[in-house]
Amino acid sequence: ETGVTQTPRHLVMGMTNKKSLKCEQHLGHNAMYWYKQSAKKPLELMFVYSLEERVENNSVPSRFSPECPNSSHLFLHLHTLQPEDSALYLCASSPWTGLSYEQYFGPGTRLTVT
Amino acid sequence: AQRVTQPEKLLSVFKGAPVELKCNYSYSGSPELFWYVQYSRQRLQLLLRHISRESIKGFTADLNKGETSFHLKKPFAQEEDSAMYYCALYREYGNKLVFGAGTILRVKS
Numbered sequence: 001e002t003g004v005t006q007t008p009r010h011l012v013m014g015m016t017n018k019k020s021l022k023c024e025q026h027l028g029h030n031a032m033y034w035y036k037q038s039a040k041k042p043l044e045l046m047f048v049y050s051l052e053e054r055v056e057n058n059s060v061p062s063r064f065s066p067e068c069p070n071s072s073h074l075f076l077h078l079h080t081l082q083p084e085d086s087a088l089y090l091c092a093s094s095p096w097t098g099l100s101y102e103q104y105f106g107p108g109t110r111l112t113v114t
Numbered sequence: 115a116q117r118v119t120q121p122e123k124l125l126s127v128f129k130g131a132p133v134e135l136k137c138n139y140s141y142s143g144s145p146e147l148f149w150y151v152q153y154s155r156q157r158l159q160l161l162l163r164h165i166s167r168e169s170i171k172g173f174t175a176d177l178n179k180g181e182t183s184f185h186l187k188k189p190f191a192q193e194e195d196s197a198m199y200y201c202a203l204y205r206e207y208g209n210k211l212v213f214g215a216g217t218i219l220r221v222k223s
Contacts, residue, residue, distance in 0.1 A: 004157075031209055033210070041215075042198070042200070042213075042215055042216040043200060043213045043215075045211075045213075048208060048209065050209060055208060055209070056210065090157075090158065092158075094209070096209055101204055101209075102148075102160050102163070103160075105157045105158040105159065107157045108157065
């Protein structure tokens with residue numbers, strides 16, 4: 001599959017579980033992003049990575065831990081989540097700069113915390 | 115601080131009626147603005163950007179620096195235009211998009 005892919009597409013986890021979300025991009029981009037989309041706040045930027053280095057962390061609780069091992073892969077490690085963390089988690093990628101700047105989004109992982 | 119405001123959470127129009135989705139921004143530099151769209155059960159995708167000055171699916175958006183606005187317009191709405199629309203401002207520092215809260219467009223038959 002081309003573009004930005006995310007796995008799993010759906011995830012149900014208990015508050016004591018540990019799980020990881022995975023994002024992969026095949027576009028040759030060197031910046032990747034995690035967003036949270038919920039009914040309360042439609043689109044919240046969580047993390048920004050450039051060339052595998054975290055450049056922004058928008059005051060996200062430590063129960064969310066990102067990892068970017070290379071420019072094509074991005075993970076979001078989850079542990080001891082709360083029910084209010086239930087949301088759609090979107091991954092995106094982009095070139096770092098340039099006139100053709102555009103963010104390409106994945107389909108999202110629908111997370112339910114029970 | 116950079117900010118994008120979409121004052122309408124929901125806009126409901128009849129098929130064939132004109133559509134205007136409002137977007138206002140605050141930014142001290144020269145802005146680069148985008149409209150993204152999310153159709154039901156589809157991923158968020160770019161609709162258009164102001165520097166391209168193009169019309170996509172009949173939609174246009176003009177940057178008005180005096181009013182700091184970038185409203186999205188279409189003269190005749192179609193049912194397939196029903197979706198969530200986000201206005202976004204590119205922020206070079208941090209290489210990120212600042213999104214508005216989004217507007218749900220519902221086109222009724």
